[in-house]
Amino acid sequence: MSVDNLRFGTSISGLLIDGDPDTLYTVCTLTMAEPDGPIIEVPYIFMGETNQFDAPQKWFSSRTPPSSMIFKTSDGDISLFDIQWSGHTEKSGSGLSLGRIRPTEMVLHRRDGKLDDSLRVSEMRSHIDGLKEWTQLSAIKDNTETNESGLIRKVTVEVESISKLEWQQGDVTMTLQTDWRTSHAEEFDAGSLNVFDWVVFETKFETPQLINKHLSVHRKLQHLLVLVFDSPIHFRKHQVRDRAFALRLMSGELVNNPFVELISRRTVNEYAEKFPTKKDLQHPLFKVGLIGSEGLAQWTNEYERWQRFILPAVSVLGKRRIYIEDLIVSLSMSLEAAGKIIGHRDGEEESYWNKRPTTSTFVYRCLHLLDLNWGSRVESITGLARAAANSYNGTKHFNEGEMPDPDESFLISQVLKEVARLLALHIVDYSGDLLSRHPGAGISSQFSRIMETAKLRITHSGTWESSPNLRASLISE
Structure with a gap:
């Protein structure tokens, strides 16, 4: 039992x-x-x-x-x-x-071996929000046969966990794969059988490892999903497998080595979080099929290098209710880190102060790398970078004046969010091919439309111009 x-x-x-x-x-x-x-x-x-x-x-x-x-x-x-x-x-x-x-x-199982040994396991699985929607993997295959009148005469359903993506990093093998279970309905509807399938993320090490080492790899994928969906993404369940938790006969003979449930204080609080809605998961930045196992390997291999960019971004985008000021401060920190990783870009010297890079320089590098078209109401990406830096500095630092204009802050927060998410595409594919084929590589339509509606314009110097009699508040949009 x-x-x-x-x-x-x-x-x-x-x-x-x-x-x-x-x-x-x-x-x-x-x-x-x-x-x-x-x-x-x-x-x-x-x-x-x-x-x-x-x-x-x-x-x-x-x-x-x-x-x-x-x-x-x-x-x-x-x-x-x-x-x-x-x-x-x-x-x-x-x-x-x-x-x-x-x-x-x-x-939720008894472990063989010394009781005071630390917990180490070979394999760990996680159920994570959005995995099924992102991967489009399913354990269920069905085939419908009709007669000459077009009426259904036979439905064949096959359920098997064979769909998966696999990649490697050092001594750990990572897998996205389907899993499933069946359940019968209550007695009053005993004739029915329900099949539930989902997608799990699994890590397998060559030798058993501490749970935190497994979990650090699982966090990498969770953080990518936050950027992909622009939504809170949480762990919902963990399972582990190791010979120490195997089922054996009294003789010691191995009978079964199943996955058994693990509950960790590091993640259990996430189980209580609200589940994402279908709308939350409706428009991912990209589907996993676009990057395949190569892109997934690229993300996990490059994660440590880009960690100072990733962590502030997912910490704020992973919240359900976000203040605009929080977005500006956290995402500006992310882009500052990203700009330092990206390095020098053509034309950035115009954003220097006393011949040294500034906050606007690091934002400029991100904008220059992505090469987005922000529409006719942005005079230059130098001006947009300066406007972003001004908003960040005006929000973060006390200057005896009022906070930055709320409409301008809202627009800058949307720019920073779009840039941060699209940088995830850059990380999984340094060639730039995915970026060039992504809709975001064209005019940032929502931003451009709002700027046009509000009669706002960002100059090359980073200042905002507007028509006061036509301007309307944007915060509710």
Whole structure:
């Protein structure tokens, strides 16, 4: 038997086993609290008349519980790793004390081997928002046969996880592949069978690795999806596979080596986040078929080099509600990092101050690389870069004046967002072929249309010109 899953709000009782044969099993309750994940409460008697509670008394008085333990339930064992003290109250004598601990990782299966060893696994899978929509992979194939009248006479459905993309980076193999399960309807509709399929991201190392090493690779793909969809993208589930969690006979013979669920405090809070809507995932920057395994390998290989650009961008684009000022500050930081990575571009000297690059220089480099057409109301990309730098500096630095004009800030935030997202295309394909074929390589139509509607214009010097009697607020757009 095994515990299949633990969802928020679940609470189960069991026994804690620390691996010491002299320690009595300790009664406790595990609760999946939203959004922070598993917390284990241990009742015990502090300074009691017997030694029954010596172990928990020691754990909580010293604030150093065992690093790993087994949580035994009537449905199966759960392995707990990197356990941290999380508080306790003590009452001497007959008073009931209560201690709280939190595992950093929790695997819904018993692990073979030494109990105090750190958690290392060969394979890890993640369910991530948007993967199915982005990859267009499916485990389901169906074929419909009709008669001469065009009426359906036969439907054949085949479900098999064979669709996948695979690439390599060092000693880790990464895979995007389909997975599926079936379920029968309730008894009143017992004649039906439901098939659910999805796409998972998997990492497989040559030797077992710490969960955080797997997760750092999974984060790379999650961050790419944030830029692709311009939407919050979250982890929804993790599974691991390793021979230490295999099913064996009493003789030790291996019966099955399945994926078992992992719950990590590093990501469990994301499970509580709102799921993206169909609209959120409707218009990705590009589909995975456009870049293939080569583009995916390029992204993971180049991630560390571009990390100072990626992290500020996804930190703000990955939020559901964003202030314009947050967009400007975070994305300007991203483009500043990107500009330094891109290096010198023709014509950038005009943006220097005292013969040295400025914020507008780094934005200019990004604009020059992408070679976008911003329409007739932008006099030059030098002027647009200067306007972006002015907005950033006016937002970030105290200057005894008012904040930058809200309409101008809104427009600059949209420019910065589009540039940041299109730079993701550059990272997966340095040849520029994808950029040249992307709709964004033409006139930035939405930006140009808003500028025209508002009768706004950006000059070569980076200043804004407008017709006050025709200008309307843009913030609601």
